[in-house]
Amino acid sequence: xxxxxxDDLQQVKALEMRVDxxxxxxxxxxxxxxxLKELKLNNSLLVSVRDLGTSxxxxxxxxxxxxxxxxxxxxxxxxxxxxxxIAYNNISDLSQLTWLDHLEVLDLEGNNVEDINQxxxxxxxxxxxxLTMEGNLICLKPNAESAEDPDYNYRAExxxxxPHLKYLDGIPASQT
Numbered sequence: 001x002x003x004x005x006x007d008d009l010q011q012v013k014a015l016e017m018r019v020d021x022x023x024x025x026x027x028x029x030x031x032x033x034x035x036l037k038e039l040k041l042n043n044s045l046l047v048s049v050r051d052l053g054t055s056x057x058x059x060x061x062x063x064x065x066x067x068x069x070x071x072x073x074x075x076x077x078x079x080x081x082x083x084x085x086i087a088y089n090n091i092s093d094l095s096q097l098t099w100l101d102h103l104e105v106l107d108l109e110g111n112n113v114e115d116i117n118q119x120x121x122x123x124x125x126x127x128x129x130x131l132t133m134e135g136n137l138i139c140l141k142p143n144a145e146s147a148e149d150p151d152y153n154y155r156a157e158x159x160x161x162x163p164h165l166k167y168l169d170g171i172p173a174s175q176t
Contacts, residue, residue, distance in 0.1 A: 009033055016040035021051040030055035042066060042085075050074035064089070065107075072096035086111070087132070098124040110135035116142040116154075119161045129166040131173075133158065 004012045009032050019026060022045055030036060030053050038061040046052075046067040054077040056062075061083040069089040075081075076099035084100070087109040094113065097103065103125045113119075114137035122128055133139060139154045141147070156176040158168055165173040 004033075010035055012036055014038040014040075018042075018044045020045040021047050026051055026053060028053035028055045030057075030059075034058070037061065039063070048073060049078075053077070061085075075100065082127075092118070094118045094121045097121055100125055101127070103128050105130040107132040108136065109133065112136065113138050114144040116157050116161070119158055123162050126164065128162065128164070131158070131162070131165055131167070132169050134169045 001007055001009065003017055004015060006012060012033050013035055015033065015036060015038070017040070019041060036056065036059060039056070039059055040063040042063050042065045044064070044067045046064065046069055049069065049072055052074065056078050058080055059078050060080055062078060062081055063085040065085055065087040067089060069086065069091060071093055072091060073096060075096050079099065080102055081100050082102050083105040084103060085107040087107050088111070090112050091108065092112040092114060097106070098121050104127050106122070106128060109132045113133065116138045119138070122131065137144060141149065141152055142157065153176055155168055155173070159165060159173050159176060167173055
């Protein structure tokens with residue numbers, strides 16, 4: 001209530017905070033915020049997305065940039081997400097994102113995605129229109145074992161894997 005600045009937590013639609021879940025779990029804090037639509041946790045220390053609990057099913061926008069995340073286990077409990085900003089973490093496995101049916105915007109800039117085949121999981125996010133992947137190894141080569149190939153076109157490969165994508169790294173996806 002102090003953080004939100006209101007007595008009636010049902011009124012809270014957006015919240016911004018920094019947390020350290022290494023010492024204190026958030027538990028199911030979303031239970032107390034039934035109408036929360038936007039949550040900003042940038043620069044927090046999150047051991048896992050599971051630390052957010054399972055009661056954020058109405059959340060539409062989630063920011064978790066620079067939170068030290070290495071995986072997305074538990075993201076499926078945020079089933080209504082339309083926008084997910086998880087730049088500058090240590091994420092390499094995108095398989096958990098397949099459960100986000102409403103996802104339209106995904107920012108994965110500066111993560112550890114090093115295999116172009118991980119992008120196939122995003123094809124199942126049928127509403128995904130804006131994707132940011134800059135700063136991942138797949139921008140340079142298709143996988144960690146590959147040598148850099150001057151003929152490798154990351155933009156064309158992503159467009160092939162996600163045909164419905166409209167923007168890649170802020171540029172129309174049709175521009176390869």
